[in-house]
Amino acid sequence: MVPKDDSYYANSDIAIIKGLGTTYTSSFYKKGIFTLFDLLLDFPFKFLDQTKITKISDIRPDGGFYFIDAHIVAVQNVLTRRVKMLKMMLQDDTGKIEAVFFNLYPNQIKAYTRGRRILAFGPVKYNDYNGVVNFTQPTVTFLEEGDEVKPQERMTPVYHAVEKVPQAAIRKAVNGVLQSLHAIPLPELLPQKHNPFNLTLSQALDLCHYPFPPDIPNQKIIPEKTEGFKRISYEELIAYQLTLLSVKRKNEQHNAVAIDKALEDTDRFIKSLPFELTGAQMRSFKEVQQDLSSQKPMLRLLHGDVGSGKTMVAVLAAIQVAKSGNQCVVLAPTELLAQQHYQKFKALLDPCGIRTELITSSIKGVKRKKLLEDIESGEVQVIIGTHSVYQEEVHYRNLILAIIDEQHRFGIDQRIALLKKAPSDITMHQLVMTATPIPRTLQLALFSDLDVSTLDELPKGRKPIITAVMPDTRKAEVIKRLDEVCHQGTQVYWVCPNIEENEDETESVKTTYKELKKQLPDLKIGLLHGQLATNEKNKVMKAFLEKEYDILVATTIIEVGVDVPNASIIVIEGAQRLGLAQLHQLRGRVGRGALDSYCILIYKSSETDVNDIAMQRLSIMRATTDGFKIATEDLKLRGPGEVLGNKQTGFDIFRVVDVNRDFELIDIARNAALDIIHNDTETCRALIARWFPKFKV
Structure with missing residues (x-):
């Protein structure tokens, strides 16, 4: 029977896996793997080929892994003060090769006798020290003379290290869950018309862990380039797009507060500045100004190069809000950045008679109590901080604008917690800022629910670095x-x-x-x-x-x-x-x-x-030094399949997707999400629940 939801895999603790044990379970927990679904998404980073037997004469000392069927024809124990080594000569009908083992136990050594038939699998290297080509510490299976050897049908996965858990135990645990998928498959949520890979999620997961060997011998399999991996990334991208579209739909269910453009106040402020705003700053502010004067909630991304003047546009928006008798909040990802914003906003807004305050977790006691009272009474019009701004104890009088700096550093649930601070039945205006120039493709992937304002000019007098x-x-x-x-x-x-x-x-x-x-x-x-x-x-x-x-x-x-x-x-x-x-x-x-x-x-x-x-x-x-050129070149350089040590984008909201690697999937995922949210509410809910369980539709 096909289950109706993911609950078995999403809610079952890995501790239920037979033979895993408390030590191994604890190690998986430390790595952030708690459920069966977590384990299924912990993909191998490379594969070993045990699908064919290689003749000794065909082996090359290239460090690659080889699988041979041979007999032991000589055994030698080598003891030094530092290491115990067992050398043996292996032979098949095409030639001989040496195998070397280190620090074997006495009962293991006894098993290696002349004349025994074995399967050996391991790396073959050229030893610079003595000029000998050998297997180094191969995995050995003992065979009887009449045994028929059946190589594996699929590649053998190699996983990133889990403390204290050997590869064999990781494989056994993952394989156990994959076997469960045959009996209890994950519900297939993608409609056939939106599944260009023709793989169910269960099939894709199976192939990600145990792919078939490549058609070309010795061709390296890059996990992220396989059809199975792309199928999984594609589904997660659709689910993410659905969360964005759902937030936008929620926002549009209520009106925002339409506020006067405050033309006199903003014009006076602009004229008082000791420098001239760029054309891009003025254009972007007018777009923001127009949005704020409408009952339709503003959802706008303001992006530009380093030093292009985003803060000044945000300050002008804050003036428009404060002069209407309302409040705005500036959410920053770090306390250092919150401090910087506070200093800039305060210096610029004090002369306008607008009170700006910083709220952080380090403000305590009487000072915090007074600050919270002043925010609740509306005496503070511009509030700046990190996660403190949306804590339960913080109450606002009439918060109608959220300026979110580097939105990708905040989870969807954190942003929703902030938006709940708006007055009852009112949707907050949102201005999202990022100092990373974002190519159009990534805009669609990560900010597709937002209108976009681009700061593509630097202030006059700015010298190139x-x-x-x-x-x-x-x-x-x-x-x-x-x-x-x-x-x-x-x-x-x-x-x-x-x-x-x-x-x-x-x-x-x-x-x-x-x-x-x-x-x-x-x-x-x-x-x-x-x-x-x-x-x-x-x-x-x-x-x-x-x-x-x-x-x-x-x-x-x-x-x-x-x-x-x-x-x-x-x-x-x-x-x-x-x-x-x-x-x-x-x-x-x-x-x-x-x-x-x-x-x-x-x-x-x-x-x-x-x-x-x-x-x-x-x-x-x-x-x-052009950030937009750099962003475009960055996208070209890091196409699909490049494995990076760190996610360069900083977008850590995904479990599988890397938006730079998977950018070719973004457009079709976006189109699929639009169709699903308009025509299939049940599938929309199920996809979001699978990939973003904290998000409430």
């Missing part, structure tokens, strides 16, 4: 030059990709901090990273702003940070590891003042660490 790319072998030259310019009053950011040293990441912010302190003893150097407490981060950033530090060594946390006009140089170490969008965001930390500004991208010079794509990214950074 000069960008240099150099290998880490020239780091000493950079440090020497910084010593000179910092003594002349220049401030510098030095960015490293991570906090601690580890196997994969050699640039450590803490190590670099110590290194620079040692090499530049006369300079004051600060340290900023995500492990610091919030008040410590704010303290360090404030000290840098007030010129107490010459150099700030930081992680990419400064990507969204306080503007420091005197900081005119940014050094980004390990730049080959970062995506174009993030590199461009980081570069935007400088060039905020009147000084000539520089960005130095240092890459690791070893060939193993710098691939063609990484060098193309760095070349693009050197060639242009």
Whole structure:
């Protein structure tokens, strides 16, 4: 019987899997895998081929995995002070090859006797030390002479490590759930006309974990390029589009508050500014102004390059709202950014007689009580903060506009919690801002429920940032030059990709901090990273702003940070590891003042660490400072199938989808979602419940 919903897989704890045990279960929990559905979505990152037997004469010492049927013809025990090694010679009817095992138990060694027939599966390498080609620690199955060997029909999955859980146990657990899919398949929710892959979700999941071997021998299978994987990503994209369309539909069920354009107040404010707004800022503000004057709820995305002046458009919207006797809230993703917005808004709005306040979790006691009272009474017209702005204890008098900065950093449920703060039966106007120029395709994927205003001009007088790319072998030259310019009053950011040293990441912010302190003893150097407490981060950033530090060594946390006009140089170490969008965001930390500004991208010079794509990214950074060009090139470079260590987009709302990798699916997913939401309410609800269970339709 086909179930009506996903409850068995979505609600069943992995602890029910036979033979998993409490130790393994706890390890899966630590990785964020709690339910059977979670386990099904933990896909392999590569596959091994045990679908065919290879003759020894056809083996190549390329590090690839091979599967052979052979006899043991010689066995040798090698004991050294460091390691116990068992060597054996394997032979089939075409030749011989050596196999090497390390630290076997005595009862295991006894099983390996001359004349025994075995199946061996493992990597074959050329040993530089002794010039011998051998199997290294292969998996062995013992056979009787008359046994018929039946290779597997499908590829063998290899999963990302789960602490304390061996690959065999992961495979067994996943395979057990896949077998359940044959008896209790997941309900097929996609209508046939919207399923170009002709695979059910259950079939797609099965093929993602156990694909058939490729038609071309030794061809590598890239999981994300398989039809099964695309089928799953496509369904999640449809579900996400349905959440956006549902939010838009909900918004349109109630009217917003239509407010006067406040032409006199906004014109007076614009004339008082010591600089001229760009044409793009004026055009965008007029679009916002028009939206706010309508009873139809505004849903608008304001995006532009770093430094294109989004804040000023938001300030003008706040003036229009405040002068009508209403309130607006500015939601920021970090406390540092909330502080920056507060300082800017307050400086600009105080002369207009508009009260601006910051609310964060660090404001406590009597001060917090008074602030909450003033917000509830309407004495505060502009409220700025992080998640504090939509907490249950915060009540507004007449909140009609939400300005959400970097919306993709907030979940749908968080945004809905904020929108519930609107007066009864009123839908809030929403202005969403992002400092990432977004190509049209990604606009459709992530902000398809919004109208779009684009800031495609930079303010007059803004000097382009000069960008240099150099290998880490020239780091000493950079440090020497910084010593000179910092003594002349220049401030510098030095960015490293991570906090601690580890196997994969050699640039450590803490190590670099110590290194620079040692090499530049006369300079004051600060340290900023995500492990610091919030008040410590704010303290360090404030000290840098007030010129107490010459150099700030930081992680990419400064990507969204306080503007420091005197900081005119940014050094980004390990730049080959970062995506174009993030590199461009980081570069935007400088060039905020009147000084000539520089960005130095240092890459690791070893060939193993710098691939063609990484060098193309760095070349693009050197060639242009246009964020829209960079966003478009970024999309071209990171087409389907490229496996990245980090999701460069920052959009972490998906379980399977990467919007850059899967961008080719976006248009058809959008069209399918539009049809489903208009014609099939039950399917709409079921798809959203499967992929975004916290979202209430």
